[in-house]
Amino acid sequence: MSPVGQIPHGTLDYAEVAALGVRPDDLLVFSSNINPYGPPPAVVKALRAALTPAIVARYPDRLSLELRARLAAYHRVPETAILVGNGTADLLWLIGLLHLRQRRIAVLTPTFGEYENVAALMAAPVTRVDYPGWQRRAEGIFTAGENAVANCAQALAAAQPEVVFVCNPNNPTGQVLHPDELEQLYAAAPAALWIVDEAYSEFMALPVSSIPWIERGNWLVLRSMTKDFALGGLRLGYVAGAPALIGPLQQAQSPWNTNSLAQLAGIACMDQLNWRKTTLAQLRADCAALRRELQAAGFTPRPTTVNYFLMPVADPARLRAVLLQRRIVIRDCTSFGLPSYVRIATQQPDANRRLVAALVEYGSGEL
Ligand SMILES: Cc1ncc(COP(=O)(O)O)c(C=O)c1O
Structure with a gap:
């Protein structure tokens, strides 16, 4: 079990930015999986219009009632089936508090590090189950392989978990488990509490x-x-159950x-579903173009269903450091147990071209 605490993420490390002597806006950030076309202009406008002393001074609605009603209607579930929180990560810690204490946890890995982090906080023993398509080479080190859903189901059943974490689509691999595959896994541990993280679902074509x-x-x-509507700085997520x-x-x-401002932004976002559809369709086209350019330059980006993808490189830490000097940030995937990969989140086309140019300059031979 890893010790609990602040774990590596792709979001900007502000101490690192300060040490570079630059401002966050000076960086091209490929390390954080956020819609680069956002937030929606109409949402920024609504925030500006609402930013009065009164809204700053007044306490927010504790239950986020209006936003909750919009989300419940969108997902066609009762309002009491939704809880809004200060980002998905915050809700994960809340779920941990109530459901993880000293329970047997299974986590499909490699994946987002907070599941194991929260489990460690709650003194809950974790069994890592290899995500379909990935295999363990050594403890905590993964390699792409032929691991079938049936193998994963078998390992899950053997772990006899009380709680199961699945990220779908998965971070950092960008792959998805389709409903029949998820059902096959569920059948292996039907008595457990399943926590399915769909933070990136909306980035998929379907x-x-x-x-x-x-x-x-x-x-x-x-x-x-925070991802599809680009509200990372405001923080907003929800859990359905x-x-x-x-x-x-x-x-x-x-x-x-x-x-209050996060709630207001969330309500305004629910009027921007077309904006989300259009910008994410554009982003998928940008992602395909970026991947083609990388392939043409001799790199081998892995397949993905979302806006980010893994790419094998010889020395991710060195590549990250070299690109950082050029004001470009990518995600070294060593902390995911993938020490020969970086993760790249597609940006707008100009930025993508700058990334490819910097990689070509660095030399695909050296990677
Ligand atoms: C899979 C996954 N879930 C949750 C989060 C956290 O999302 P939020 O910004 O809503 O807290 C992240 C952020 O990187 C993530 O990758």
């Missing part, structure tokens, strides 16, 4: 949603609004957890 499965009563789905699971989570949530 988004996956297991929200209808909350009816099972042991199925929680995490969704983030059976009201019997959501009620106690709501009771345990810290009061006034989601600030």
